[in-house]
Amino acid sequence: xxxxxxxxxxxxxxxxxxxxxxxxxxxxxxxxxxxxxxxxxxxxxxxxxxxxxxxxxxxxxxxxxxxxxxxxxxxxxxxxxxxxxxxxxxxxxxxxxxxxxxxxxxxxxxxxxxxxxxxxxxxxxxxxxxxxxxxxxxxxxxxxxxxxxxxxxxxxxxxxxxxxxxxxxxxxxxxxxxxxxxxxxxxxxxxxxxxxxxxxxxxxxxxxxxxxxxxxxxxxxxxxxxxxxxxxxxxxxxxxxxxxxxxxxxxxxxxxxxxxx
DNA sequence: AAAGAAGTCAACCGCTAGGCG
DNA sequence: GCGCCTAGCGGTTGACTTCTT
Numbered sequence: 001x002x003x004x005x006x007x008x009x010x011x012x013x014x015x016x017x018x019x020x021x022x023x024x025x026x027x028x029x030x031x032x033x034x035x036x037x038x039x040x041x042x043x044x045x046x047x048x049x050x051x052x053x054x055x056x057x058x059x060x061x062x063x064x065x066x067x068x069x070x071x072x073x074x075x076x077x078x079x080x081x082x083x084x085x086x087x088x089x090x091x092x093x094x095x096x097x098x099x100x101x102x103x104x105x106x107x108x109x110x111x112x113x114x115x116x117x118x119x120x121x122x123x124x125x126x127x128x129x130x131x132x133x134x135x136x137x138x139x140x141x142x143x144x145x146x147x148x149x150x151x152x153x154x155x156x157x158x159x160x161x162x163x164x165x166x167x168x169x170x171x172x173x174x175x176x177x178x179x180x181x182x183x184x185x186x187x188x189x190x191x192x193x194x195x196x197x198x199x200x201x202x203x204x205x206x207x208x209x210x211x212x213x214x215x216x217x218x219x220x221x222x223x224x225x226x227x228x229x230x231x232x233x234x235x236x237x238x239x240x241x242x243x244x245x246x247x248x249x250x251x252x253x254x255x256x257x258x259x260x261x
Numbered sequence: 262a263a264a265g266a267a268g269t270c271a272a273c274c275g276c277t278a279g280g281c282g
Numbered sequence: 283g284c285g286c287c288t289a290g291c292g293g294t295t296g297a298c299t300t301c302t303t
Binding site: 036037038050051054058089101105 | 288291
């Protein structure tokens with residue numbers, strides 16, 4: 001059984017408050033205070049239940065209430081306090097003068113939860129780079145291709161702890177990575193997928209990129225070719241472990257990694 | 262310009278703790 | 283100890299606004 005709401009059974013008004021009702025409530029509380037919320041609406045001549053009056057006063061009409069957007073500092077405080085206290089909104093509100101539990105609760109659910117999630121995602125994210133699928137590429141197997149001096153990119157690598165906004169991988173991160181092949185290099189930009197499904201697109205990596213990058217010496221090219229040939233780039237996941245350092249080196253030599261990322 | 266989706270926020274609901282007889 | 287009443291709290295709703303398609 002659901003208990004009938006107090007306002008309904010008394011035939012009292014519900015819904016948004018009018019400016020007139022606000023005026024009446026404010027002036028009554030200023031004159032007589034609010035020692036008894038249940039009795040207050042009757043005394044003030046309001047067709048509202050005490051609970052509704054209390055909420056309206058506490059959340060909106062109180063003179064010490066601070067209206068307007070939350071500052072960065074306030075948001076940070078809420079996040080920290082929420083970490084410590086959980087959903088104890090009134091306890092959190094007590095630490096933020098002029099802010100109500102209701103307001104903090106709303107801000108939490110509308111802004112801060114998202115903000116925090118993004119922050120966590122960027123901390124915990126695993127990075128995925130999608131790269132050329134061998135069968136779609138003329139460079140798919142460099143050893144057989146006229147573009148054999150163009151190494152394919154590492155397919156997909158995971159890099160725990162790297163931020164989507166600053167995904168420059170460290171050598172140690174890369175050393176434990178795996179990769180797979182993905183989109184078509186000649187038609188698609190290289191895509192980095194973050195855990196929250198947001199995506200960053202790298203420029204198309206084509207022959208020009210590699211030649212302009214002045215990165216290719218014969219030995220690293222040989223290694224790249226070997227790796228690509230060994231992988232077959234058939235779309236399957238491929239673990240190359242320490243060889244990821246090689247790819248990283250290539251990017252670094254290209255000198256464009258900052259811009260790319 | 263219109264319709265639908267998503268975001269925002271005031272207000273409500275129901276539960277609980279504490280005071281009192 | 284028990285039951286009633288009230289204030290306070292956290293979760294949820296829904297009206298309104300803003301954004302996107």
